[in-house]
Amino acid sequence: MADVFFYGTLCHPPLLRAVLGREVRVAPARLAGHSVFWAEGQHFPMIVEGGEGARGVLAEGLGPDDIARLDHYEGGFDYRTRDLAVLADGRSVVARVFFPEPGRWRPGRPWRLEDWVAQSGPVAVEAAGEVMRLLGVVPAGQIAARYQMILMHAASRLRAGAGGPARLRRQAGEGDVEVEAWRQPYARFFAIEEYDLRFRRFDGTMSQVVNRAAFISSDAAVVLPYDPIRDRVLLIEQFRMGPYARGDAEPWLIEAIAGRVDPGETPEDAARREAEEEAGLTLRDLIAVAHYYPSPGAKAEFLYTYLALADLPDDAAGLGGVEGEAEDIRAHLVDFDTLMTLVDSGEVNNAPLLVLAMALARRRDDIRRRHRAMP
Structure with a gap:
């Protein structure tokens, strides 16, 4: 059995429950002579020697399975444990403490659990579910290497969990889908998930396992x-x-500006950020067009699409993209009639731009009437 002192994200009870797979009683505790800071440029904290004391919680009596789960969750981020005395309930208890490898991270601003919960808590808890499903299947280091993608996928699941209109289609209920097995045969920037499952048929019965x-x-x-x-x-x-x-x-495509929605940002934030990154462009009003699955038979991708008012002088087009992501992007300025000619000829052959071009054709007169006098 082991006692463990948590000073960072695992002080958040829902995350600790997701990682350990069970409820664990903890007590407020303090590690003297240490301080906790955000790891600079990261979404988690680090502990360093020095300071008035690191506050956290103590979990006592953790078993081998608990420790294996903690090592899996933390191991990929170059954390190792040390046994140190912490104060809890007026007692001195020797507990394991996760420390980063020396020199691995730089301390940033002081850490506050409340700030992290407000910013990242729900997404991190959702992401922990995927991380822990891979225990014993994928090494912790591989998981850490794509943790940002896991976070983005988790944020997508949270948005999807809000549901949508169900006026004509069946409204899903508990037990309408039963998963018997889950596998992840491939995971890098993208991933493949494989399921053996049953689903509710329209006659009320459950399908065979597919x-x-x-x-x-x-x-x-x-x-x-x-x-x-x-x-x-x-x-x-x-x-x-x-x-x-x-x-x-012709693998070079004419498209609209697009990019992934990062954890902690809204789709509108992502649209504005991508416009700056890909074209150096500052957007004004965003006009929501449609939010949809482009290929629901095989892809979990969901798109939020917008028209955006912008100032587009002759020098607005050029080269862009994020160099660190190997993006090589060329911008084009075309008038509305040319856009529709490209649509009709088939040179525009991707669904998001087709949808947006048709939406612009439908709304263009009203947009121009309302904004004709805009400076």
Whole structure:
């Protein structure tokens, strides 16, 4: 049996429960001569020697299975344990404390659990479910290497869990889908999840067990900048792996600006950030168009799409992209009639831009009437 002192994210009871797979009683505790800071540039804290004392909680009597689960959850982030005396309930207890490898992280601002819970708590708890499902299947280091993608997937699941209108379609209820087995045969930037499951048939019975797989990518925001005064849009062009893998002779596609929704940001935030990263563009009003699954038979991807008012002078087009992500993007300014010619010819051949172009065609007169006098 072991006693463990937690000073960071695992002080949050829902996260500790998700990691250990059970409820654990903890007591307030303090480690003298230490301080806790955010790890600079990261979404978690680190403990350092020095200071008035690190406050946290003490979990006593953890068993081998608990320790294995903690090692799996923390191990990929280069944390190791030390046995130190902590104060809890007026007692001095020797407990294990997770320390980062020396030099692995730099301390940032002082850590406050309340700040982390407000910013990242629900997403981290959701992500812990996926991390712990991979215990004994995938090494902790591999999980840590793609933890940002796991967080984005978790944020997508939380948004999806809010549900949507069900006026015509069946409204799902508890027990309508029963999962008998789950596997993750591939996981890097994207992932593949495979399920053996049953689902409720329209006659009320459950289906036989079927095997289904889904390509996992997080939610994304797509935005088409439009200048209602000049009556032009900004499009981007870049190499795309999907068309290339299909054997398309033209794997450079004309698209709208798009990118993944990061944990802690809204789809609207993502649209504005991507416009800056891909085209150096500051957007004004965002006009929601449609939010949808582009290929629900095989992909978990969900798109939030927008028209955006923007100032698009002649020098707005150029080269862009995030160099560290190997993005190589060229922007084009085209007038509305040219956009529709590209749609009609098939040169625009991806669903998000097709949807946005048709939405612009439908709303263009009203947008121009309302914004004709805009400076």
